[in-house]
Amino acid sequence: MRLNKYISHNTKYSRREADKLIEEGEVTLNKQVLKDFAYEVEEDDHIYVKGRPVKKSKEVTVIVYNKPKGVLVTKKDDRGRATIYHKLPGKYRHFVPVGRLDYASEGLLLLTDSPEVATALMESELDRTYNLKIDKPITPEMISAMQEGLVLDDARAGAHEKSKIHSMEFAPFVHFEIRAEGKNFSKLRVTIAEGKNRELRRFFAHFEAKVLDLKRVAFGGIELNNLPTNKTRYFTRREYDDLHKFMKRRTKNAEIEAKNRANAAKQEEKKSDTSKKYSKKD
Known part of the structure; x- marks a missing residue:
């Protein structure tokens, strides 16, 4: 982690204040003054600010x-x-x-x-829930795409003009509900499990509908x-407890995936060795 970020993350100082402290020689590394703003803090480094140790926050x-x-x-x-x-x-x-x-x-x-x-x-893939208003009535094609998903080779409509993302795949919506509808508008509440760049604006733009209002009201069980x-x-x-459980599950899943990859690599290695053995016999 970059030095100023490390200080701001583990002390009361902001990143700007950390920059000033570094500039003024108030930051030391292993008892030596450290003025390298780009320094990447290592695990065994001992950083001090104004003579006090910076303890890594847990x-x-x-x-x-x-x-x-x-x-x-x-x-x-x-x-x-x-x-x-x-x-x-x-x-x-x-x-x-x-x-x-x-x-x-x-x-x-x-x-x-x-x-x-x-x-x-x-x-x-935690749920994200939005209230939105578009400038057209909901069509059967929109409903079908919300239910079944959508793949667009050209998803630039609805995107920021400087976006470099041209194609996009939209998973089926987790849930959607049409809350109000008129001749020139529709109001919906939708839940998706992704957070792609301007995903909903691109989705409805494909049907030539403009998103007039977009408000996120929930993320992974956290509500506005x-x-x-x-x-x-x-x-x-309760939200902190849920977060800790989520992070533990993520770590455990990552460990399982790493173990499976290692086992798969070993199996491939065995197959290769066996193939070579029979090749030599032939």
Whole structure:
């Protein structure tokens, strides 16, 4: 982990404050002043800030944030637009967002001080639930695609203009419910198990329907409920318990997969050795 990130993750200091401390010579590595901002902290390194040891934090903090529309989920924008870090209190500057909600979308966004947890949740197939409004009535073709899935060689409609993702495969929706419908609009609640780039906007754009409103209301059993826009809350004890169970299952599954791969490799090696043996006899 990069030095400033390591300090901000394991102390009260923000990443910007960590940069200043490094610059001022307040950070030492094994009793030697360390001014290399790009230094990658190793497992057996002893980092000190102002003479005090930095102890690696084992506790994970996760917050739920109700992201407003018109705010980017990024550290900074080259066009000067507002980001979530302009809106969030400074103590969350080093938190990592779990996935993205685009500029025009709103709702539940998880952030954590653990990059490992953020990656695990992003890569998971946990349910994501959204309320959305499109500018057309629901068609039988839309319903069929939501039930059966959809593969598009050209999924650029509905994407960001700079997106390099052209094709996309959409899994069947976990659940969908048509909540209201008029001549020029439809309101739905949909649940999907993926978090691909602008997935829902691309999906409905294929049917020439524009998403007018998109709000995430739940992620993996974590619900937005009545949390006001631009406000945060910490995970509840039950949510932390569920997270710990999820991470344990993920670790166990990874170990099983690694073991299976190793066994498969051994079997292939045995087959190869046997093949060579009979080849020599021939």
